[in-house]
Amino acid sequence: MFNGKALAGKVAIVTGAGQGIGAGIARAYAAQAAKVAVVDWNLETAEQVAQAIGAAGGEAAAFKCDVADRAQVDAMVAATVARFGPVDVLANNAGITRTAMLHKMTAHQWQQVLDVHLSGSFNCLQAVVGGMMERQRGWIINTISTAGILGTIGQINYGSAKAGLIGFTKSAARELARYNIVVNCVAPGAATPMTETIRTDPRFKETYLARVPLGRWAEPEEITPVWVFLASEGASYITGQLIGVDGGMSIH
Numbered sequence: 001m002f003n004g005k006a007l008a009g010k011v012a013i014v015t016g017a018g019q020g021i022g023a024g025i026a027r028a029y030a031a032q033a034a035k036v037a038v039v040d041w042n043l044e045t046a047e048q049v050a051q052a053i054g055a056a057g058g059e060a061a062a063f064k065c066d067v068a069d070r071a072q073v074d075a076m077v078a079a080t081v082a083r084f085g086p087v088d089v090l091a092n093n094a095g096i097t098r099t100a101m102l103h104k105m106t107a108h109q110w111q112q113v114l115d116v117h118l119s120g121s122f123n124c125l126q127a128v129v130g131g132m133m134e135r136q137r138g139w140i141i142n143t144i145s146t147a148g149i150l151g152t153i154g155q156i157n158y159g160s161a162k163a164g165l166i167g168f169t170k171s172a173a174r175e176l177a178r179y180n181i182v183v184n185c186v187a188p189g190a191a192t193p194m195t196e197t198i199r200t201d202p203r204f205k206e207t208y209l210a211r212v213p214l215g216r217w218a219e220p221e222e223i224t225p226v227w228v229f230l231a232s233e234g235a236s237y238i239t240g241q242l243i244g245v246d247g248g249m250s251i252h
């Protein structure tokens with residue numbers, strides 16, 4: 001699909017890259033010759049991903065960081081720059097769910113999800129953007145969800161955070177366009193352990209699948225190519241856009 005050099009010469013930070021979609025993005029970036037910071041608050045899994053990338057001939061390093069903590073984010077970005085050089089690509093992907101019906105959701109559950117998705121993405125954006133503005137180049141990709149487009153039941157915290165990230169993407173895209181920095185967001189379909197209940201529990205499975213025009217779950221390798229494209233020169237005239245890799249679920 002890509003020639004193995006689509007991201008040559010680029011340094012990329014991928015958050016939440018210790019497993020799931022983030023690990024897939026990190027592997028895909030390294031396979032296209034980017035130098036990749038594999039960032040996760042779970043250092044063990046991040047190291048496993050970085051080692052696997054190295055074993056496959058790519059270049060990656062693991063960094064432990066809670067994206068909701070600004071001091072940790074600043075330290076992680078400084079360590080990435082020291083190791084690989086200035087950051088060209090930021091994939092804001094780290095995420096959690098704290099599921100509860102809205103009348104039972106605790107203030108802590110509400111806040112935790114907003115802190116990781118929304119504040120975490122802001123922290124990482126702000127920590128890398130100064131260097132991108134100076135160098136007049138940058139590619140930022142935020143991971144959202146159909147939950148932020150269509151709404152969802154039992155996850156008002158998550159739906160609100162992901163909807164917030166759409167506004168975040170569009171605002172950052174407008175503000176950063178003058179610096180030649182493009183900012184887009186991707187809504188993946190259900191593919192990884194985070195959505196295992198939806199995909200396997202008979203109470204949800206058929207109802208959910210009925211809402212997916214392509215009528216099937218995504219294969220993991222169908223999810224990440226768009227992150228490669230949006231970090232490549234091919235995306236230099238695309239900004240402020242939302243792309244669903246969701247089997248058509250968010251068509252509206």
Ligand SMILES: NC(=O)c1ccc[n+]([C@@H]2O[C@H](COP(=O)([O-])OP(=O)(O)OC[C@H]3O[C@@H](n4cnc5c(N)ncnc54)[C@H](O)[C@@H]3O)[C@@H](O)[C@H]2O)c1
Pocket residue numbers: 015016017018019020021022039040041042045065066067068093094095096116120143144145146187188189190191192193194195
């Ligand atoms: N899985 C899906 O089908 C799906 C669908 C729509 C959107 N998403 C979004 O895609 C992204 C990745 O989801 P996934 O399914 O791969 O999830 P996952 O749970 O498999 O992986 C998330 C990773 O993020 C890390 N993480 C969580 N909080 C963190 C923090 N504060 N700081 C640093 N790392 C942190 C976790 O340790 C984990 O490695 C998330 O933003 C999620 O909301 C996923």
